[in-house]
Amino acid sequence: MSSTALKKLFSRPESLKPNMTHYCPGCGHSVAHRLVAELLDEMGLREKTIGVAPVGCAVLAYNYFNFDMVEAPHGRALAVATGIKRVHPDKFVLTYQGDGDLAAIGTAETIHAANRGEKISTIFINNAIYGMTGGQMAPTTTVGLVATTTPGGRDPDRDGAPIDISQMLAVCQRTVYIERCALTSVKNIQKAKRAIKKSFLVQLNNLGFSLVELLSPCPTNWKMNPSDAWKWTESILTKTYPLGVIKDTSGLGDVR
């Protein structure tokens, strides 16, 4: 062999199946899937992971993730995950949920699983809209954003205000770690990866409930091209949902 043999720097994680996803161009789900899969590989967790898929755009997550998965009814992922974790306290349990699933129909399950301090890691994809059902208002839809059910833009007097679910969960005593990141620039995606890693470590250290909120572009339903959607996420969506650590009582310090 010559001394210039090529070194493999990048490949598909084992935790992802070689299936083409159904996600739209510019959607954040593909990036989020990739981050989760990379971390499960890197942390040696794939074979002890049980994932819960939501309803909404990520309902088919079990077609893409290469580990044990179950599909939950609308909004109930954290209740299903609670049942799983109580049977398998030694396994790694993950829910992957969108804003409609986690912050609307599943609000009760989300708050109470967090409040029980379930040792589960939750990936919360916030794209401020209902994607799968065709662009209706979500509880996270920002004021003024036009959705198919807010034709003049979201009006708080008629439609209520955007819900900051991460702040709400931070109030629960048994939540250990909550951080909000954005799937936009390379820098932000790397930050998101570190946050997800920390959330995984919180569970592995048996500390309690953790959640990483990922602001995620939805070019199709926002009616933008992918590039504009990324920019809008970073410049406008972050005004309603500022990035950063919202709560951290893990004592784990910086994660690299």
Add this chain to the structure above:
Amino acid sequence: MPSEKMLMRGAHVVGEAAVRAGCRYYFGYPITPQNELPEYLSSRLLEVGGTFIQAESEIASINMVIGASVSGGRVMTSSSSPGISLKQEGISYLCGQELPAVIVNMMRGGPGLGNIAPSQADYFQATRGGGHGDYRLLVLAPASNQELAEVTFDAFDLADKYRNPVMILGDGLMGQMMEPVIFRDPIDPKELPPKDYILDGCKGREPRAVFSMLLDPPTLYQHNMKLQKKYEEITAREVRYETYQVNDAELILVAYGTASRIAKGAVNRLRREGFRVGLFRPVTLWPYPKEALRTLARGGAKIGVFELSVGQMVEDVLMSVGSTSEVYLHGIPGGPIPTPADVAQFALSVLKGDGLVGRKVEI
């Protein structure tokens, strides 16, 4: 060895039988009149290293059941009528995903909040599928604390055998009533046969996915036809019923659960007076013991249905006997509990054909 004879409340009997049957996971939400069951399990499951969670809602609890079941645990939830309505979505998913679970419904009067008196008004919901989609539950309707212990034990085995939820259908009276009971030997859940579909991490095997979303129409069709085949198998194998004094009967009363206890009292009373009256008691409400009832009806007896609902089970009776027998109904909604004397009056009214109590029903 089996337990000594114990005097216990029905709700506690279900809890004890569940633990002895290997149930280690219970998720529920309080609602009267079945709270003594979760209260019992909240301490009893601790003793055997199990898990009890008082969930934030009936909806959350049935979904915790999904999670525990897909993980391989023997799991139970319980509720009463309005709470069972809330669990229906999850029950549909359990059926779609073919996951075993035991669901106890100690029925109360409805619709809406109704009352907490004994009732059998959830018959349609239990036997027809209160949730969405083409599915069936095995529905077991015991009539005594001893039978409550037996069917609770069997319910877990049936759920595992068919990978399908099983409902134990009782009522507020049954949950509260104290009677002697002898329990079977306890099972160690660790010694139950392994399940090849559960999620426990994919170490050493291909990952598994458990889901019920089948977007491709032919695939959903095949899945539903597979479920139907399973339901046909259950119908062929698992029918249970009891007959009492039916051989020479001119009139056969049909009743289940608490209503059958009252009807049996009526039969005894009428037999003493020389009337040829018997009782047919379905134990499985789904699958309904159609063939057995049809065979009895061919003997020429009239049929008198007595139920604590205004006419639900009577439809299964009509579907069983067709036009072979005259069918009469005495249906009482939740609230006042008739006495054996009341049911005897119904029976006499049918025998005399005076139409004073109950009414004739036809297909």
